[in-house]
Amino acid sequence: MDHHNGTESNGTEGHQYQAGKSTHRDIDQWKHRAPYKIHENSDNFPVKWKGRCHCGKVEYQLSREKPLKVKYCHCTTCQRLHGAPFQWAAIFHKEDINFTNGVHDLGWYDPTEKSTTHHLPCKVSCAYCRTIIMDEGRSMLLMMPTLIEGINTKEGREAFKSGCHMFYQQRVVDFRNDGLQKWKGLEGESEELDDDGEELNGKQEQK
Numbered sequence: 714m715d716h717h718n719g720t721e722s723n724g725t726e727g728h729q730y731q732a733g734k735s736t737h738r739d740i741d742q743w744k745h746r747a748p749y750k751i752h753e754n755s756d757n758f759p760v761k762w763k764g765r766c767h768c769g770k771v772e773y774q775l776s777r778e779k780p781l782k783v784k785y786c787h788c789t790t791c792q793r794l795h796g797a798p799f800q801w802a803a804i805f806h807k808e809d810i811n812f813t814n815g816v817h818d819l820g821w822y823d824p825t826e827k828s829t830t831h832h833l834p835c836k837v838s839c840a841y842c843r844t845i846i847m848d849e850g851r852s853m854l855l856m857m858p859t860l861i862e863g864i865n866t867k868e869g870r871e872a873f874k875s876g877c878h879m880f881y882q883q884r885v886v887d888f889r890n891d892g893l894q895k896w897k898g899l900e901g902e903s904e905e906l907d908d909d910g911e912e913l914n915g916k917q918e919q920k
Contacts, residue, residue: 743831744816747806747807747808748810748812748854749812749819751813751816752811760774760811761776761777761778762774762775762863763775763861764846764857764862765862766815766841766842766846766860768841768842769814770839771812771815771818771819771844771846772814773812774810775805775809775856776808776809776811777805780803780804780805780856780872781804781806781853782876783801783802783803783873783874783875784875784876784877784878784900785799785800785802785877786799786802787799787880787882787883787885788879788883789883790824792885794822794824794845795845798885799878800857801857801859802855802856803855803858804853805853805854806854807849807853809854810856818839819839819846820837820840820843821835821836822835822838823836833850833851834848834849834850834851835849836848836849837849845857876893877895877896877900878893878894878895878896879898881896881910888908889908890908895910
């Protein structure tokens with residue numbers, strides 16, 4: 714590592730693997746924009762929720778009482794990256810988050826290119842314990858509710874209650890009679906499914 718210019722010895726930019734503390738280079742400009750811009754005066758940022766990674770190096774606040782939307786994603790990419798049956802994702806604006814610790818201890822993964830560069834959309838993780846903090850999209854964030862303090866309370870469960878299942882045909886566990894819409898792909902942009910993963914329109918046409 715060349716500590717003067719923040720690059721690896723092979724010429725690859727260091728921030729591609731971990732954020733680092735540098736803020737003056739052109740490639741550091743993302744640190745001055747949401748969601749990574751730090752709100753120095755907390756009075757200007759109403760805190761509704763707090764979250765942290767497993768090791769505690771990365772801590773953040775959220776200013777919105779309820780997410781814009783909450784979804785369960787059953788796609789195989791989420792299953793593999795999270796090591797779980799599905800991803801529980803809560804959608805926020807990029808301006809809704811304030812990192813109070815560890816903004817320089819973040820790392821990225823671009824699932825499309827299988828790259829650790831900061832290209833959108835990408836997974837954002839703690840570079841130390843590897844906890845996935847969020848998915849950063851081009852305009853929104855997908856936060857992980859299980860990292861949020863108080864998520865196991867009645868208030869937390871209600872605020873982050875899911876509204877639908879996406880990519881339900883790729884599921885590895887069934888969700889029967891939960892009252893949530895189930896989609897073959899993205900919500901509202903694909904066929905709606907029943908609890909067995911069969912297309913509802915197809916069943917109606919057969920009748």
